Amino acid sequence: MTTMAQRTNKPLQDPGGTGSSTLTELRLALTRNLRTSGIYMALVALVVLFAVFTGGASLSPGNITNIVLQYSYILVLAIGMVIVIIAGHIDLSVGSVVALTSAISAITVIKYGMPWWAGVLAALAAGLAIGAWHGFWVAYVGIPAFIVTLAGMLLFRGMTLWVLDNISLSPFPSEYGVIASGFVNGLLGGYGYDTFTLLVFAIGVIGFAVNEYRTRKTRRSYRQPVPPLWLFAAKIAAVGVVVMAFAWQLATARGLPVVLIMLAILIMAYSLIMQHTVFGRQIYAIGGNLSAAALSGVKVKAVNFWIFVNMGLLSAVAGIVFSSRTNGAQPGAGNMFELDAIAAAFIGGAAVTGGVGKVVGAVAGALIMAVMSNGMQLMGIDQSVQSVVKGLVLLLAVAFDIWNKRRAGAQ
Known part of the structure; x- marks a missing residue:
């Protein structure tokens, strides 16, 4: 008589079987988590599509580097935004916070002549204070995050205009520019390419392979299905x-x-926090079922407070990167950044109702936005058309989320 464990493990023992079983295994692997696999397939498809349309210009070394530099602050915001969305909230103020923190950094360094690192610290402190402000109203007063951050969007945009006196402020010292425009190269000698960069990424691939192997081994030990x-x-x-x-x-x-080094550290750190810590599991619990989370002992108010403190901190990091990239602070900085970050989170697999999403998925969503924007710019497509395309992509991503839930429920 076949036991449940034997039935569960039977596909795992099959090394491939016939061509038919191989195709079945491939189909099951792709559809087991369709939302996640679809994100990466869409990203690869977009890269190939724009490579064809631009005659390979989108894959040139210079353009690849430009994508990393030009959209890095959106990637930072997407990391924080997906955490907010997983908890069932939204933050509409991040663009204004980017503008204000970059303005504070510029005032500190350029106007008052303090060292570049003092500007970084001032911006981070302002971001933490803003996050605590939002967290207080959302967590302890009970005002919906949509209203609190909408007010924050107006409040901090006005404060930016006041701090800068409605004028741009530049330039930063060269050391400050290294944050967003600096490179690490030449450490292992020159061969027409940077060996150090290849070594770092090779170590990363090995680390990924080891981690995936350990995950597979753990799942097998618990008799869970694996590819x-x-x-x-x-x-x-x-x-x-x-x-x-x-x-x-x-x-x-x-x-x-x-x-890119900074982004890699943030992605790994926040992925670890969300997937392997009590705080991360509490965030998922709050977004999945607030009442159940409260009854199970989760300190909902405290968790919500720190979620917005973290969002304020990452908004400040994005403000530092943006001001470093543009070598100054402008009153209109950060305009519409919140929509890009929200779109990246939803495209990356976050659920509108909360409780679902991953940091890596949000980063992939941000990369999809970056590749689309960059590719359309290279093709000379009008800005108005670019906005239409981004809007349609966001709408289709949310529609896909709803369809996938109905499909899972039907099964």
């Missing part, structure tokens, strides 16, 4: 090829951008 070995190996190989191709483009341009 067949050939598909697992194919996934590792595909990721390795894509990552090293990206690394090669950077290595043949100007090397490893400093801001």
Whole structure:
């Protein structure tokens, strides 16, 4: 008599079988988490599409580097925004916070002549204070985040105009510009490409492979379904090829951008927090079922407060990166950044109702937005058309989320 454990593990023992079973395994692997796999397939498809439409210009080393530098602050905002959305909230103020924190940094460094790092610290402190302000009204007063952050969007935009006296302020010292425009290269000698960049990405691929293997081993020990070995190996190989191709483009341009190192640290840190800490699980619990989370002992008010403190901090980081990139502070900085960050989170798999989403998915969503914007710019498409396309992509992403939930419910 076949036990449940044997029935569960039977597909795992099958090394591939016939061509029909192989296709079945592949289909099941892709549809098991359709939302996640769809994000990455869409990203790859967009990269290939624009490479064809631009005659390969979108994949040139210089353009790849430019995408990293130009859209890095949106990636930072997307990390914070997906956490807010997972908890069932929204933050409409991040663009204004970017503007205000960059203005505070500029005033500190340019107007008052303090060291560049003093401007960074001042911006971070302002971001934390703004996050605490939002967190207080949302968590302890009970005003919906939509209203609180809408008020914050107006409040902090006005404060930006007041701080800058309605004029732009520039330039920053050269050290400040390294944050968003600096590169690490030449550490291992020159061969026509930067060896250090390739080494860093190769270590990253090895780390990814080891982590995936450990995850697979753990799932098997708990008799949970895992993809067949050939598909697992194919996934590792595909990721390795894509990552090293990206690394090669950077290595043949100007090397490893400093801001990319910062982004990698943020992505790994927040992925760890959301997936492997009590605080991360509490955020998912609050977004999934607020009443159940409260009854299970989750300190909902405290968690919500720190979610917005974190969003304020990451908005300040984005403000620092943006001001470093533009070498100054402008009253209109950060305009519409909140919509880009929200779109990135939803495109990356976050659910409108909360409780669902991943940091890596939000980053992938932000990269989709970046690749679309960059590709359409290279093609000379009008800005109005670009806005229409972005709006349609966001609408389709949310529609896909709703369809996927209905599909899962029907099963």
